[in-house]
Amino acid sequence: LTFIISGLTSEGVRGINSKFEHEFSDGLTILLGSNGTGKTTVLQAIEWCLTGKLSYLQGPDFRKEDAIVNLYHMKKRAHVSAVVSDGKTKIMVTRTRKMAKSTTVGSSPVEVKHGGTVLNDEDAEKFLEKNVTMGLEYFPRAIYLHQEAIRDLVSEDPAERSEAIDRLLGTAEIRELVDLVDAKRSISSEVKALEDRAKSLERDKIQFAVGMRNRLSESKTRLLEKGHSEDHLSPEYLVQAMRHLFSDLDTLAKNRGLEPVAFEPFEASVASLSSAIPSFETSIQSLDRGRITALQRIQRDKVNLENAKNEFNRAEAEVRRFGSLTLEKIQGEKKELEDEVKSLNTINKRLQAAIATLSPAQARIQSLDQEISSLGRDIHDSESKYGNEDGHKSWLADQKARLQLIRDEASRHSVLDQIVSLGINYLEENKPESCPICAQSIDHAAVVRRLQTEINTSMKDAANRLEQQKASLSQQIVDVQSSLSKLQTTRISLVNSQKSKTEILKNAEAKLGGPIDEGVPKRLEDATNEVQQLSAKLVDYSKRLEETDRTYREMSSSIKKLEDWRSILDKAVGTIASGAELIRNAETCLSDLESDSEKLQETKEIDALSGRGSKANEIIQYLKDEEEVRQIEEELPSIAKLVADLRGRVNSLKQLEGSLAAIRQVASQYQKEAVLNEVESLEKLLNKYYASLVGHPSFPKLKLSIEKEEPLLYSIKATGRDHSTYIPTRFSTAQVNVVALSLFLSNHDKLASGLRTLILDDPTQNLDLGHKKNLATVIAGLASSHQVLLSTPDEDFKDMLRSACPEAKVMQFGEWTSEGPSVLR
């Protein structure tokens, strides 16, 4: 053992995207970190670089995509360099890969630099196998213990467990071959299908030919019994028979006045005659259809003619019903009635116009009379108070004069009031002791007081009285003026209403074209009565006119019907006649149709031809069967060839089955031997490691043996001095985990390679505390002479390892990112 892995540079591989570099030293290195931080990725990068494979990336999922190249890598390229060193020499191993469609396809070329030498591809792989790894199959058995190796071994399924043991013992490939060549079932199924087919060909076809020949013989007998002779059973005879049939059919069609029969020419072969028979049947069916159509047409014509004849007779009777009456006479009567109605309508129209004029005029005059009467009453009311218009005016003049007098008196009182006021002012200012007018001695103050009291009182009374008189007069004047104004307006309205009444009357007279001496109401009443009388007359005339019209229409219709049926009958009979002659012609024609109908109802000749056709058909069926039997009999030798080919294939398949069985037998034997040899050669080492790891006082030894063959299943037993027991059934999964570790470590000891490195990926996954302590001690021992790269998420185990091996280094992994793993220290 010489080399260790001293350095790793990786990029674009598994969980590593950006460049990841690390230097490894001898002894124990613990890759510590939680699950998913990239520890396994780093270990896989080493395996892939040195071997070009990743042992456990197998199965259908890995064929769906390339699981080696990192998904996020820009160039989609994996590039890993590992340096292996023995202290003096360094070997640089570089492997690359472009992302492929699947993990199992695509190449991963390698380059090895050793001293000044550069080796590539096959040379490089050979160099690595010889000096470093001992080859791909040894790596997962003796150098790199994968998590999956432990996981598969602790499986509850004995087959899976046995496969896992095979992978650690190096016998997995031989198991794969044994499984592969187990194709007995699918070969047997194919053999059975081929044999069934061969039997079916032999049995069915030959039996069918014999049966057909028998049935043909029976058919012939039946035909001879029916009156056919041997000579009839030939295509040549049938050609002649068919020609006669078609010819007779054509003649029959012509005789019946039907379409001639056309047919394709045919020759003396079964194929040609086979098509002639349906053609003949079609023709005879067509002829019969033509006969039925013609018969239906004649019967329809008969019914139509009979109907036309009856209808013609009925129409003649109808026309006779009108006697001597003619359409012209009815027309004359109708004309007279229409003229009368026209004249009455003119009068009616005039009267209606008069009513239309008089009715509103009468309504308006009535309204105006009411208005005039009301106005007359208003005038009488006004005049009863103040007289007529002049009376009103005279009354107004008197009142106005009286008002003027009161105003004058009021004016005088005002002047007097001013004089007294002036006198009082004089007395108060001059305070005279005598009267300036009479010079009599006065007490001016007393005079002032008296003047103020007496004069003021009498003056105010007079002023109030005058004011009341003035107001009363003013009101009377307003009333009279108002009454006068109303009287004048009413008189104007009265005049206007009278004018309107006159105008209405004039207008009505103008419209009616003469004076209305008797008055509008009388005239209106007369006109209304006249209109009523006219209406009654018009109703009567209308009824008579309708009756005349109906008679005219009925007579016209009967005459037209008679004419139509005469025309139809003429057309049906093919003559131009009328009356009794026409009826005689129709009866002759009906008799002819009856005769034609009887002819077409006759089917004896068609039936006879159809019978001959059926006989010909019997012969052609016989000839067809005869030809088919001949063909089947001709085919019989080629069926024998097919059967021989099928039997040859069966033999080949059986040979293949035999070869596969032989391979399976020797491979199974070889597998058994290889396993037993391997177990025997490992026994000492296995027990050494098992005893160290398991630490069980009663069962210190491990016994691996073959439990069952086809397929090979192993038993794993723990043994002591007196007892042995199955580990998977009696112990915990920890013991099975220990078995995996023991097998792997034994392999490592036994299979010397150039690499003294042990890679252990999460080796304690099922171990309990005691086993972990034992494993830490074993690893510490190995680390003194080996490089051990051990990954674990278990902090306790890390502490146990450091306690057992103080010089151990720890690679602490941080959170994984899309760039890859990160090593904290």
Added chain:
Amino acid sequence: LPDAYDRILKELSKRLPSQDDVDLLKTLTTLLKTEGRDAAEAELKKMIKNLGETIY
């Protein structure tokens, strides 16, 4: 060092009764070695199908 499949071929060839068996083994181990289990299975199925398939 010989590959596992090469070793198997070498070892079993000595034990097989006929050359046809050896040839078949060689075909299968070569496929297992170069293209894997699926390819070998497919080839075997193809051999059986070709012998069993007829057009009549």
